[in-house]
Amino acid sequence: MSASRALLLKLVENRVLRLHWSPLFDEPAPFAPDSVDFDRVCGMLLGLCIGDALGNTSEGMLPKHRFLAHGEIRDYLPNRYAEGKPVGLPSDDTQLAFWTLEHLTDHTALEPEALARLFASRQIFGIGGTVREFVRRSQAGLPWFEATVESAGNGALMRIAPVVVPHLRQAGSDFWADAALCGALTHNDFASISACVAFSGILGELLVAPQPPSPQWWIEAYVSRARSLEGETRYKPRGGALAGRYDGSLWRFIAERVPAALAMERDVLEACDEWYSGAYLLETVPSVLYVLSRHAHDPEEAIVRAVNDTKDNDTIAAIVGAAVGALHGEMALPKRWREGLLGRTSASDDGRIFQLLDATKSVFASGPTAI
Numbered sequence: 001m002s003a004s005r006a007l008l009l010k011l012v013e014n015r016v017l018r019l020h021w022s023p024l025f026d027e028p029a030p031f032a033p034d035s036v037d038f039d040r041v042c043g044m045l046l047g048l049c050i051g052d053a054l055g056n057t058s059e060g061m062l063p064k065h066r067f068l069a070h071g072e073i074r075d076y077l078p079n080r081y082a083e084g085k086p087v088g089l090p091s092d093d094t095q096l097a098f099w100t101l102e103h104l105t106d107h108t109a110l111e112p113e114a115l116a117r118l119f120a121s122r123q124i125f126g127i128g129g130t131v132r133e134f135v136r137r138s139q140a141g142l143p144w145f146e147a148t149v150e151s152a153g154n155g156a157l158m159r160i161a162p163v164v165v166p167h168l169r170q171a172g173s174d175f176w177a178d179a180a181l182c183g184a185l186t187h188n189d190f191a192s193i194s195a196c197v198a199f200s201g202i203l204g205e206l207l208v209a210p211q212p213p214s215p216q217w218w219i220e221a222y223v224s225r226a227r228s229l230e231g232e233t234r235y236k237p238r239g240g241a242l243a244g245r246y247d248g249s250l251w252r253f254i255a256e257r258v259p260a261a262l263a264m265e266r267d268v269l270e271a272c273d274e275w276y277s278g279a280y281l282l283e284t285v286p287s288v289l290y291v292l293s294r295h296a297h298d299p300e301e302a303i304v305r306a307v308n309d310t311k312d313n314d315t316i317a318a319i320v321g322a323a324v325g326a327l328h329g330e331m332a333l334p335k336r337w338r339e340g341l342l343g344r345t346s347a348s349d350d351g352r353i354f355q356l357l358d359a360t361k362s363v364f365a366s367g368p369t370a371i
Contacts, residue, residue, distance in 0.1 A: 004110065004177040016145050017184050019193045022228040029167050029175035030204035036168050038365045039329040040207045042357055047299070047325025048097055048161055049353055050337045051317030053088030055307045056126070059314045063269055066308065073307050076340050081347075088341035091126045093318040096159035098345045098353050100182065104166050105360045110178045112185055116144035119186070123346065128155050128279070134186045148188040152235060152250075154284040156187035158315045160196045161322040164203050168364050175204065180229075191250040191281045194229035198222045199319070206326040215293040219258050222289060226251040240276035240283075250281055258286050262293055269309040277310035284312060288319045299324035299332050 001009070005025060011017040057077040058066045070077060076086045090098075096119065103115045120138035124131060130151040137147035163182045167175040176197055183196025202221050213221075233249045246253060253275075261271040268291055277287040287310050295302035302324045306317035325333060343353040 002172075002174050002177070004174045004181060007112075008177045008180055011145055011184075017148075017180075017193065018150065018188050018190045019180060019184070020190075020229055020231045024197070024225055024228065025176050025180075026173055027176065028173055029171035030201050031168075031171055031208045033169055033171045035171075036207045037329070038361055039331065040326055041165060041168070041360075041365075043325030043328060043330040043333060044161055044164070044203060044207065044322050045097070045101065045325070045353075045357060046330055046338060046341070047303070047321030047323070047333055048318045049090065049094045049321070049341055049343075050088060050325075050333060051303050051306060051319070051321030052091055052093040052314045053341060054303065054337070055314030055317040056089070056091040056093075058307075059091070059126075060311060061313075062311060063273070063309050066313075072304070074304055075336065082342065086340070088337065090344050091314050092124050092128070092131070092155070093158040093315050094353070095122075095124055095345050096131075096155075097162055097318075098356055100159055101162040101165065101356055101360060102345075104162055105356065105363050108363060109166055110163065110182055112144045112181050115182070116147060116185055128153060131155050131186055144185055145188075148184055148186055150189055151187045152189045152191045152281045153187065154192075154279050154281055154312065154315050154319075156183040156185070156192050157195050157199060157281065157284065158318055160200055161203055161326075163196075163200055164207070165360060165364050167204075175200070190230045190233045191235060194226040195222075195250065195281055195285055197229055198226040201225050203322060203326050206323060209327055212297040212327060215262055216259070218289045218293045218296070219254060222285070223251050223255045226254075235282045237275060237282055238280055239278065241274045242276075246282075250285060253282055254286055254289060258289050258293065261290060267309075268294060268305040272310050277312060277316065279312040279315065284316060284319070287316050288323075291316070291320050292323055296324055296327060299328045300334050 012021050076088050078084045120135045130149045130153050133149045179197045179200035183193045237243045271290050272287045276283045291306050306320040307313050310316045343351045345352045
């Protein structure tokens with residue numbers, strides 16, 4: 001048994017991590033070794049950055065208030081951190097995702113304790129309460145599996161995409177264990193860890209998908225993996241029309257509510273308003289899957305709908321952007337968005353994300369995708 005799987009099994013068996021062991025951890029990655037075109041990997045990672053950058057200047061606004069302030073957002077808004085220029089700048093979504101990528105490239109594999117130290121050593125923009133507490137515990141000297149916080153927020157899911165990258169060559173079962181460990185680093189919660197594993201599997205399948213999947217596929221791909229990992233948990237809506245009307249697992253909420261909204265042909269705004277589309281996973285995950293079910297065939301429209309029609313729009317657009325980027329590749333993302341992205345991971349490191357993408361390609365691309 002590999003080091004990643006052995007560590008995960010130990011932490012699950014000792015009930016340190018809030019996750020159920022599953023036969024999924026014995027399965028290979030959802031792609032064959034050396035089968036992924038690196039343009040799709042770049043699309044996945046740039047899509048994440050672009051979605052984040054398009055959304056973070058209006059993050060947290062109710063869609064109706066955002067529309068009154070900005071109209072429909074289809075380009076970067078003027079940013080006070082760039083002298084009012086309309087350029088793409090990062091929030092914590094991009095920072096934590098690309099610091100994960102940096103770590104994976106430097107170490108060629110996931111080392112949770114080293115990644116925890118990296119997160120705890122840098123300034124995080126717009127840091128959420130869960131990650132703030134994780135950083136406090138890490139800086140106090142706790143090991144990562146004691147510093148992690150019980151939280152069903154979306155702060156782990158938003159940064160999970162890079163965990164796919166080290167597995168491109170060998171595509172073994174460590175893929176799933178690393179997704180669980182990487183997600184659990186900051187958020188020790190059944191819904192969060194299972195969502196990170198399930199969405200990593202979705203990204204892996206999208207990287208080799210020959211065409212956009214059906215609307216129902218997104219729901220089945222998520223639920224089929226998350227069900228056994230999350231188990232029969234209990235989460236309640238905190239807002240929207242469903243407040244007080246559901247008490248159960250995240251995977252079951254997805255299985256029931258997203259198909260129902262699709263059957264009623266609701267637009268993204270209406271559907272996401274029902275479950276509130278905030279930073280709680282019972283809001284974020286159905287919003288992501290609904291946007292993708294409706295619009296994954298059109299990467300620009302998928303990201304635009306995530307940016308305009310949801311409340312926690314930078315994170316939802318970042319996750320949607322990663323998915324459509326993996327499905328369609330870098331060149332399918334609008335040129336104006338790619339060129340307007342400054343590429344920062346901190347206050348002034350312009351171009352850093354592009355440097356990291358080049359470094360990642362040199363380390364992990366092989367076969368027909370090698371340079």
